[in-house]
Amino acid sequence: MPSPGELGFERDIKPLFRAKDRDSMLSFFDLHDHADVSKHADAIIGSLLTGRMPCDGTWPEDQLAKLQQWIDAGKPA
Structure with missing residues (x-):
């Protein structure tokens, strides 16, 4: 769990990706999954x-x- 001043995936990053963004990319990776977004962060x-x-x-x-x-x-995370 991130500290209050630190960005965390669930609280800060996941909400940036809309459901339709996730749906359109799901055949490649899951924009609502920390491991997938971390792995593909540079490409994203x-x-x-x-x-x-x-x-x-x-x-x-x-x-x-x-x-x-x-x-x-x-x-x-």
Whole structure:
């Protein structure tokens, strides 16, 4: 469990991925699973930064920053 000032997957990262995002990626990996998102984090952030993901618009800067901060912190659960 992350400390109050630390980002955690369940509380902070999982909610960034909508159900329709998860559904569209489920044949590759599960965006609501910590292990899958951790394993594919570099590809996910890369796709978000280039606009390939999600297909219906870009993420706001604060969400991108939160995901990058979580990655940089070691992808805590």
